Amino acid sequence: MSAIRVQDLQKTFSVAKKNPGLRGTLKSFVVREYTKVEAVRSVSFSIDEGELVGFIGPNGAGKTTTLKMLSGLLYPTSGKTDVLGFTPFERKHEFLKQISLVMGQKNQLWWDLPAIDTFSLNKEIYEIDAKQFKITLDELIELLDVSDILHTQVRKLSLGQRMKMELIAALLHQPKVLFLDEPTIGLDVVMQQKMRSFVKEYNRKYNATIILTSHYMDDVKELCKRIIIIDHGSVLYDGLLSDIVHTYAPHKSLTIQFEKKVKQEELSKFGIVESYTFPTAVLRVKRASALKTASQILNEFDIADLNIEEPKIEDIIRDVFEQKK
C-alpha cells in the first residue's frame, strides 16, 4: 500500500534578477525583473508503507523542495501529492501528527531552554498520552545515549548532540512518515554511524516510511534498498540501488599487485589502464569479461594479488548525472 504518491509535481519560484554594477542597480530600482526558476520540474513516484528510500542528487537538484512540498511546507505550482491519504499543503492536524521533517542543522528545539522543555511541549502539542510519551522518550534517550545532556540548554550543546535531540523531538509522536533531509550533515564518522543505525532501527521497529536525502553515499548505501536520483528537478533514476550498478556501470575494476615490473603497453591490451605505479595497476574492463580477463592476467604475469571490484556507487551516480545532462 502506498504511503506517498506524487504525480507530475512541479514547483516554480519567482526570483528577482539584477544586472551587475550601478546601472543594473538603478534599473532594478525602477523596474525589477523577475525570472522563473523551476526547482522541481516534473516529479512522479510512489513509496510503499515501511519503505526507506534514498532521495539523492546534487545541490539545487530539487530534493529539499520536494520534501518541503511532501511535508506541506510549500505549496506546489502544479501536480498531485498524497501522503497517508492527505493533501500535505492543507496541513490538517491529523496529517501533521503522523509526519516529521528533520532538516540538518536547523531545528525545532528552543535555543535558550533545555531540550527536555521542547520534548514536554511536543507532548502537549501532539497530544501524546503521558504513559506513551514516557516510554518513547526513555527509549529514544537510551538509543541515542543523551540522558546526561537532557537538562542542558540547547545553545550549549554540540552539533551532534543537537542533532540527536532534534531527532528525539521529531520522533516523540512516532510519525508514520519521516522526511530526513541531510540528517548526518556536519557529524563526525562515529556519530554518522550511530545515526544510521538509529534510522534503520526506527524504520524496522515502527514500519515507518522514510525518505532520506544525503550527500554522504554511506548513508544511502547502508540504509536504502531503493533510490530516487533527481537532478534539475526531474527524476533520473528510480529503482533498486543494486540495479543501478548493472544498469549504469558496464565496467568493473581490476586492482593488480605485480611481483615484477611490466610495461604499461602490455596491460593496455586487457582494458583501460586507469592508473599504474609499480607494483599497483588499476584496469577498467568490461563487466561481462572481467573474470576471463583476470584469469588471462594471472596466467601471463607474476601476480602478488588481484581484486575484481565494482565501481564506487558515488562514481556511478556521477556518471548518471553526466549521461543525462
Added chain:
Amino acid sequence: MHKIGRFYHVFLTYLKDALEYRSKALVYFMYPLVSTTVMLIFWYAASSTHATGGYNFSFFLSYYLWMMLAGSALMCYAEDAIARYGIYRGDLSAQLLRPFSWMTHVLFAEVPWRVMGGVYSVLIMVGVSIFLFPIQHNTTVVGWTLAIIAAALGFTISFLYKFILGSSAFWLTNTRGLTSLSDIIIMLFAGQLMPIRLMPPLFRSIALSLPFSSMVYIPVAALQGTLGTIELLRAIGIQLLWLCLLIPLQQFIWRRGLRVYTGVGQ
C-alpha cells in the same frame, strides 16, 4: 481540558524563554520610559504658559503614564520577529509542521514581554502616585469594566495589525521601510506624541477614524477616565468594527502568503 493544557504549556514555554532574557525586557521598557519622560518635560514647560487648551500638568502626567503602560503592555512589536525570523530566516517552517497554529505561537511569544513591560510601568505609576502626584483614573465600576474591555480590544487590534505588517515579508524583500513608516504613523495617530483631543479638528477626525487610536489612545482615555460612558461605548464599537475588518484581512493575507512562502533558511 486537554486543549487548554496545550495552550497553557505553549504559553509556559514562551514565558520560560522570555524570562531567560529578563534584562532585555527592562531595556525594551526604556523606550516608553524615556519618551514618557521627554513628553512630560515638554508638557510641564508648556502647561506653565497656559497654552495647552486648559489642561494642566496633572492631566498630562496621568495621560503619559497611562500611555507608557499602554505602550508597554498593549502595543505589540511582533512584526519584526514575524518578518525577520519567521519568514526570512525560515523559522516559520518548524512551526508550520506542528499541529498548532503559528498565530497562537506568535501571540504567546508576545504576551510575556507585554506582561513584563506592564509590570515595570505599573511599578513606576505606583511610585509616582505614592511619592509625587496622584494619577487621574476612571472612578466607576462601569468605567473600569469598559476600560478593561477597551484595553483587551486595543491589544487585539495591535496584534492583528502587526501580524499583517510582519506578513508583508512574504512578498517584500525587506520590510524595514514599511515598519518604520508604520512606526511614524502610529506615533502620530495613536496619541503617543500628543493627546488626540489636543489635535486640530481635521487631524483629530483622521486620527480617530484610523485603527491606531483604537490600539492605545482609546484604552488610555478610558483608563484615565476622560471619556464618558456613551463616548466609551462608541469608541468600543469602533474598535469592534476594526476587528471585524482586520480578522478576515489577516486570514486572507496569511493564506495568500503561505502560498508564496519559500521556507528559505530551513
